[in-house]
Structures are given as C-alpha cells and as structure tokens.
Amino acid sequence: xxxxxxxxxxTEAFARLVQxxxxxxxxxxxxxxxxxxxxxxxxxxxxxxxxGRIGQLRAGASVRAWLCGIGYRKHLSVLxxxxxxxxxxxxxxxxxxxAAAAMTDERLALEAAMAxxxxxxxxxxxxxxxxxxxxxxxxxALALPLGTVKSHVARGRARLLQVLGDGDA
Numbered sequence: 001x002x003x004x005x006x007x008x009x010x011t012e013a014f015a016r017l018v019q020x021x022x023x024x025x026x027x028x029x030x031x032x033x034x035x036x037x038x039x040x041x042x043x044x045x046x047x048x049x050x051x052g053r054i055g056q057l058r059a060g061a062s063v064r065a066w067l068c069g070i071g072y073r074k075h076l077s078v079l080x081x082x083x084x085x086x087x088x089x090x091x092x093x094x095x096x097x098x099a100a101a102a103m104t105d106e107r108l109a110l111e112a113a114m115a116x117x118x119x120x121x122x123x124x125x126x127x128x129x130x131x132x133x134x135x136x137x138x139x140x141a142l143a144l145p146l147g148t149v150k151s152h153v154a155r156g157r158a159r160l161l162q163v164l165g166d167g168d169a
C-alpha cells in the first residue's frame with residue numbers, strides 16, 4: 001500500500017518509506033563503502049533516485065533490497081570516479097568529530113578487514129552478515145547470481161575470521 005501511494009505521487013508516503021528504510025540503507029552503505037560520510041551521501045542520493053524510479057519497482061518486490069541495490073550501484077559509480085571519493089575522504093577527515101575517532105581495537109580491525117575485501121564480496125558480507133539479508137535478497141539487491149552471493153559471503157566470512165584471529169570458526 002505504501003509503495004502504491006508513492007507511485008501515485010504521495011510525498012507523505014515517500015517520507016514514510018524513507019523513514020522506514022533509511023537506517024538499513026545507510027548501514028549497508030557504511031559497511032560496503034567503509035566511509036561513513038560517503039555512505040551518508042550515497043544514501044541521500046539513493047532515495048533521490050528511488051523517488052524518480054519508484055514506478056520501476058515490481059509489485060511484491062522487497063523495497064529494502066531494491067533500495068540497497070540502487071545504493072550499491074551508486075557506490076560502484078563512485079568507485080569508478082576516484083577523484084570524487086578522495087575529495088570526500090579528505091573533507092571527512094578534516095571535519096570528523098573527535099568522538100568518531102575513538103574506536104575499539106576490535107572495531108578498527110574489523111573495519112580494516114572489511115576494507116581489504118573485494119567490493120562485491122564486501123557488499124555481500126555487509127548485507128548478509130551485518131544487515132540480516134537472506135542470500136536471495138542480497139542477490140536481488142546487488143544484481144548478482146545467488147550462487148555468487150553465497151560464495152562471496154562464505155569467502156568474506158572466512159577472510160574476516162582469519163584476519164581477526166579466529167581461523168577455527
């Protein structure tokens with residue numbers, strides 16, 4: 001019903017849709033990007049794009065997976081334009097509040113390990129292990145075959161456990 005109202009042009013329904021899915025999209029993009037400022041920007045761009053593309057959303061499709069898919073494609077676009085990303089990284093470092101810098105050693109190790117994963121693998125791990133997406137939902141969001149998502153999650157999990165010193169799990 002909410003999607004149908006948005007497709008009819010209801011800005012109030014769209015605001016509710018954003019409110020309902022904003023945190024999940026931002027969390028996924030933060031994990032996929034490894035850069036919180038960039039992820040927040042991409043989340044905003046995702047919802048702007050979603051407003052224009054809402055008519056393309058199939059009936060019964062997962063809105064969350066669709067939004068994460070839009071966000072992921074935006075992330076890949078930014079990766080291809082490295083100069084934009086470097087400028088945002090530099091700005092974020094200059095403006096970062098001191099409290100954001102205080103991370104635990106474990107958290108820093110996890111962030112570093114995630115950053116070492118290939119982009120597709122990192123996105124699959126972020127969706128399936130951190131955002132509780134099913135493999136099928138992640139496959140739909142990332143436009144990847146289901147088997148590829150499963151192997152990316154397995155390899156990514158194994159790599160993270162190896163880097164974090166728990167190679168037995």
